[in-house]
């Protein structure tokens with residue numbers, strides 16, 4: 218009997234030790250997360266979907282009326298973008314009046330049809346051509362070029378010409 222008991226004893230001690238350890242682990246496991254107050258804050262940052270609204274303004278410039286007298290400025294949906302065509306042929310512009318909304322973003326398609334002759338379109342405050350509003354690059358025909366500039370904010374009658382041939386000129390009206 219003694220021998221058996223002596224054999225049982227270490228097992229019993231071990232079992233008790235295991236129970237204590239496991240109990241301690243259980244206690245620790247229960248108390249640690251909530252007990253000390255440090256709760257793992259759920260870092261679920263709600264990604265707010267930024268809806269980038271890009272209003273698709275379809276700018277449909279109507280066909281520019283090439284009447285030969287007045288270049289019709291076509292106003293787009295925004296109201297401040299205009300495009301128009303102007304041509305130089307036989308040492309003359311095909312229009313003597315350009316009308317645009319005041320302060321408009323102007324896109325001017327210039328078609329120099331004179332073979333071997335340089336022309337440009339330049340806009341000045343008046344016919345003295347001293348105070349420039351926009352001076353387009355000179356191109357030698359046949360050549361086309363696109364000018365972009367901003368019309369004067371102040372409505373009024375201004376002036377445009379070909380700098381190479383100032384006799385080619387007309388009124389630039391911002392209204």
Ligand SMILES: [Cu+2]
Pocket residue numbers: 335336337379380381382385
């Ligand atoms: Cu010219």
